[in-house]
Amino acid sequence: MFQIRIHGRGGQGVVTAAAVLSVAAFLEDKHAQAFPSFGSERMGAPVVSFCRIDTKEIRLREPISAPDALIVQDVTLFKAIDVFQGLKESGYLLVNTNQSFADLHLAPIVAKLPAGHAVTVPATELALKHIGRPVPNAALLGAFAALTGIVRLDSVAKAIREEFPGKIGDANVAAATEAHDAVVARVKSAA
């Protein structure tokens, strides 16, 4: 089982991100379970969602405390909460930012992860470029596919189009594809 925890702020769409990721896995005939951290969330407050992906039925209903991958939508969260809690030593880290891990003072944490398991991607910038709104989800999921290989880009694209039909879907897929290709290039150069 592969377990993903997505950190964001209320309004950035962490719940949708987990749901779309689970649909992408489903489209590859995998079992997937996406769920929010339940609460009376408000705009801007730190929020979390979860996604499990497996080749067999998922029965477990506990929150994900030891994730295989972290997706962080907003770098201001690093100062607010312990985002890295429970991240496995073999885990993956994907952060939405146009800065480097060194700029974010995260180099020591990244150094503990296997080479090529941590990348940053300017998902909000890509969203502004392709979609015209600061919605980083699609780009982050495209980057996630490239970073982990747990799902394929074409499944992510199909899942995005299911959630957002028409032109908005196309724009989101364009953002996902550019993020995906950028991460493929980055991981290759790191390896």
Next chain:
Amino acid sequence: MLKQVEGSHSTAEAIALCRPEVICAYPITPQTHIVEGLGEMVKTGDLNNCEFINVESEFAALSVAIGASAAGARAYTATASQGLLFMAEAVYNAAGLGLPIVMTLGNRAIGAPINIWNDHSDAMSMRDAGWLQLFAESNQDSIDLHIQAFRLAEELSMPVMVCVDGFILTHAVERVDMPAQADVDAFLPPYEPVQVLDPKDPISIGAMVGPDAFTEVRFLQHYKQTLALRLIPEFAAEFQTRFGRDTGGLLRTYRADDAEMLVVAMGSINGTIKDTIDEMGADGFSIGLVTIVSFRPFPTEALRRLLAGRKHVVVIEKSFAVGMDGQLANNVDLALRNTPAAPQVHSVVAGLGGRAITRASLHRVFRRAMAQPWEGAHFLDLNEEIIGKELHHVRKVRRSGPTAENLLRRLDQAAQAPAAE
């Protein structure tokens, strides 16, 4: 057809497949997405021949369902928590009148303190009202149980409550196999009421009954529940033949055959318990699971046959009767009444107000039940430190203040303490 959708959405779709004719709704978290989904289907025409009625309260929601059902319509509503309490009088009326309404309960805690998260306090508050109560373990279960619920309700002319864990199931996106309309139609025939308000053939429903016949009306209500004990497995078997899934029934077992310890639980927690049991089985423990699907009627006989002769029974439930023990544990005790060589029953209260129930905690409590059994209810993962401090405070200070606020302040202090070091 396989789908990857939110639980509320798949539940709404299953209800639409049952062709309800009147849906009354008043929104309350966490069931809101279900009736919103149904409202949308009525508006788009995906759900035909159905009137969606917005009402001003939960009391009105169930009252309208009662009226619709008495007039011969297949009626549905949904609620949770405080909403169920607000309709309490109508809950008893629907059962007392014998009207086959189906209601989804998106299980949620009851305040005070205010809490929107999941537990089973709401369902337990109405356990004696005369409704059948079925508990879903997964969103697939929710689909299948709702379809069986309409069949059961109408066959017996009794209301059925399908309990679906709020958030944990209603807001989880997971794989479900959505039945085909033709199969649902074949399983669930059109509603043929046993009593109906029809101007062409006038009757009254809801007579005042004095001491001369009240006991007998109640007894017949009780008798119907005993009929349900037979019908529930029958319909589950028929459902399995048609849909290929072993869902429904009174109870289900998992690795229970020769287990010395059996866990008894209801609802979505069963998945996490199964994973824990697999891990403990690999460690050499003899442990299995009994999942209660039908809490009302309670499968007393079936449970007694399963539990008799075991060493330990651990009952885990998301509710308890304050001052007493867990309601499910009490019912399990009842099932073992006068049983020779009855197992030791260990009561665990867990997951109140949305507290996560983890495998780690389950491992600990199952092992403890074997090694160091306890009396009364064990509260899983109880924060004994803040309770000790609060009790000390209450003993020392007369105007000790509101409990909830005091505990929140203590939690804040505890969270900030390490940062100050």
